[in-house]
Amino acid sequence: xNGMKQIIKKELNRVxxxxxxxxxxxxxxxxxxxxxxFFIGKMQTAMIDDIENHISSVYIxxxxxxxxxxxxxxxxxxxxxxxxxxxxxxxxxxxxxNGTTDLLVVFEDDxxxxxxxxxxxxxxxxxxxxxxxxxxxxxxxxNNFLTQVLGIYQQQLLIERFGDLSQLTAFTIDAGPxxxxxxxxEKATGKIAGTLLPYFITLMLFSxxxxxxxxxxxxxxxxxxxxxxxxxxLKRKEIVLGKLFSLSILSSLSAAIYAxxxxxxxxxLLKNLTGGDxxxxxxxxxxxQMIELLAIMLSLVFLYVSIVSLAAVLARTAKEAATFxxxxxxxxxxxxxxxxxTGNGVRQLITYAIPVYGSAISIQDxxxxxxxxxxxxxxxxxxxxxxxxxxALIVRAFNSEKVMFNA
Amino acid sequence: MxxxxxxxxxYKLSKKQMQERKTKNNFKKAADSVSLSxxxxxxxxxxxxxxxxxxxxxxxxxxxxxxxxxxxxxxGFDTVKEPENVRKSIAFLTNEIKLDPQFSPKFxxxxxxxxxxxxxxxxxxxxxxxxxxxxxxxxxxKKINELSTGMKQKASIAVSLVHDxxxxxxxxxxxGLDIVTARSVTDYLKKMKEEGKxxxxxxxxxxxxxxxxxxxxxxxxxQKVAEGTLPELLTQTGTNDLEDAxxxxxxxxxVEEA
Ligand SMILES: Nc1ncnc2c1ncn2[C@@H]1O[C@H](COP(=O)(O)OP(=O)(O)OP(=O)(O)O)[C@@H](O)[C@H]1O
Ligand SMILES: [Mg+2]
Numbered sequence: 001x002n003g004m005k006q007i008i009k010k011e012l013n014r015v016x017x018x019x020x021x022x023x024x025x026x027x028x029x030x031x032x033x034x035x036x037x038f039f040i041g042k043m044q045t046a047m048i049d050d051i052e053n054h055i056s057s058v059y060i061x062x063x064x065x066x067x068x069x070x071x072x073x074x075x076x077x078x079x080x081x082x083x084x085x086x087x088x089x090x091x092x093x094x095x096x097x098n099g100t101t102d103l104l105v106v107f108e109d110d111x112x113x114x115x116x117x118x119x120x121x122x123x124x125x126x127x128x129x130x131x132x133x134x135x136x137x138x139x140x141x142x143n144n145f146l147t148q149v150l151g152i153y154q155q156q157l158l159i160e161r162f163g164d165l166s167q168l169t170a171f172t173i174d175a176g177p178x179x180x181x182x183x184x185x186e187k188a189t190g191k192i193a194g195t196l197l198p199y200f201i202t203l204m205l206f207s208x209x210x211x212x213x214x215x216x217x218x219x220x221x222x223x224x225x226x227x228x229x230x231x232x233x234l235k236r237k238e239i240v241l242g243k244l245f246s247l248s249i250l251s252s253l254s255a256a257i258y259a260x261x262x263x264x265x266x267x268x269l270l271k272n273l274t275g276g277d278x279x280x281x282x283x284x285x286x287x288x289q290m291i292e293l294l295a296i297m298l299s300l301v302f303l304y305v306s307i308v309s310l311a312a313v314l315a316r317t318a319k320e321a322a323t324f325x326x327x328x329x330x331x332x333x334x335x336x337x338x339x340x341x342t343g344n345g346v347r348q349l350i351t352y353a354i355p356v357y358g359s360a361i362s363i364q365d366x367x368x369x370x371x372x373x374x375x376x377x378x379x380x381x382x383x384x385x386x387x388x389x390x391x392a393l394i395v396r397a398f399n400s401e402k403v404m405f406n407a
Numbered sequence: 408m409x410x411x412x413x414x415x416x417x418y419k420l421s422k423k424q425m426q427e428r429k430t431k432n433n434f435k436k437a438a439d440s441v442s443l444s445x446x447x448x449x450x451x452x453x454x455x456x457x458x459x460x461x462x463x464x465x466x467x468x469x470x471x472x473x474x475x476x477x478x479x480x481x482x483g484f485d486t487v488k489e490p491e492n493v494r495k496s497i498a499f500l501t502n503e504i505k506l507d508p509q510f511s512p513k514f515x516x517x518x519x520x521x522x523x524x525x526x527x528x529x530x531x532x533x534x535x536x537x538x539x540x541x542x543x544x545x546x547x548x549k550k551i552n553e554l555s556t557g558m559k560q561k562a563s564i565a566v567s568l569v570h571d572x573x574x575x576x577x578x579x580x581x582x583g584l585d586i587v588t589a590r591s592v593t594d595y596l597k598k599m600k601e602e603g604k605x606x607x608x609x610x611x612x613x614x615x616x617x618x619x620x621x622x623x624x625x626x627x628x629x630q631k632v633a634e635g636t637l638p639e640l641l642t643q644t645g646t647n648d649l650e651d652a653x654x655x656x657x658x659x660x661x662v663e664e665a
Contacts, residue, residue, distance in 0.1 A: 006521045014507070220507075228504050228505065228519070231504070232519065234491075234522055235491065407472055
């Protein structure tokens, strides 16, 4: 076992004394993830701010008496032009189509009179709003105008007609002080995270293992440095395990850095997605959950490292290794993605033993607090079992002169 | 110390290799019933042209390849049944096996010492001795990929000897070295022999074989066609120097492949 320790030490040394490797393996990915999320966040905020700051240009034709005061006190802010019924609106409609004008509001002739003299069954006077739903500014201007101005105006006219509006209300919905949304905030958050996180985790772990594994195994074979190790009295198994463990340590580390970068930047992203309401976002784990998550991820890392290593040892050149590993990566991505679409339905227990897929649904269950010990055990067991089979195959490959020396 | 009995090594060729070699055979017999034995205190040389099978034979001895037929023992250990024990007792140097370019000679020396189960103080003593002898101290902390060919070769030689092995197998050890450095290597090999170790080298340089080796085995097309001390070889072939002797044997045994 001493030999294994020495190999692990050397592999870690190789990475940590190489500034370029440190940057490309650990620093650059973290910067990229954080940068990307902040960029997406910034873009979204900028878009929302832009719409909020935009001063709408609104035309109101033939407004009834007293309507200007209503607009004045409503808080609806826009650049408003009033016009009489004779003026031509073709230009304005063109403006709405081009996006230079946001809204045109047209009141029926003799609007107020018609409202006041309304009899049951008679004609209801109409307000027409011309807008362009494909323009963010226009849509927002109309929405605001409806809720802030027309809604209030209608209420006011109805009060004039009936006195007390309560008569018109048969019942209310969810009006009491008691919160009617019965939702476990943690579970709600877990659901969002549960669809995305397993996918990202499997993907990040795999890509970490991929770049490192190909260099540490195929690269060494190509450079002729592997053979010098095969000349020492170490058993092949020790060399293989030394390689696999050092790769696992390094990929876990790079995955951890990705994860931290994501945890730092996810709130910034979610703030915009949930409209600034961060209350619902609190991912907290119990110690048991944390240990389970760690165990699932570590077993997964070991499995990925074994998959990549087997491909890497069988390949003759780094290029060949890349062509072996790419399809495997797509399979891993699909397995992770399945969880994004299937949701948390009831699953057969045995499916948890399927490598990669099982880990992904386990992480998903864990995030919503539904991971039983049986599911957890099957996940870990299935993953380790397959990894061990792969390790045995790698050792066989290391013993094969065809594979190691192309002989 | 080394006993090779009827060693035959057949490489299977892939379709691509067959095309490259313009051959219809899907195998290549690189060593053909080679038998030889060499003992401690001896410097044995394998002499042969390019592609004769020297490296193949030595790789089999070093446990990297398995004989297709026949068997090999090193210090009494079978290379197939007890490869770990064989590897403990040999140093093997060949130009396709290299040191990790990102590390220094000092780091590599220590690393391989550790893999051979040595403790730090023994490793340091060996390093002072070997690095001193080969003049590696000046560049022992530089990365190997920053060294010249000769420096790399010297570092490889020193590292391969870290565990003070009983049997030293060097495949073309002076390849790429200038005469000064080459001489220091051959001198060291003689010294090892005098200390009672078995040294086996391969070469295609006649003068080197002449001056260095106690016994020479001549390999042509995978077969050992002659063996003996220099005078024995000269009488066998009726010639005056090794080069003439070699050409006599070459004319007789170099069969064009079908
Ligand atoms: N991995 C391999 N696969 C197939 N054929 C091989 C392989 N290695 C060597 N050979 C062939 O076996 C024969 C012997 O090669 P070997 O390397 O043992 O020769 P050598 O005597 O060391 O030559 P040199 O002096 O050029 O180093 C050659 O024909 C070579 O092409
Ligand atoms: Mg050779």
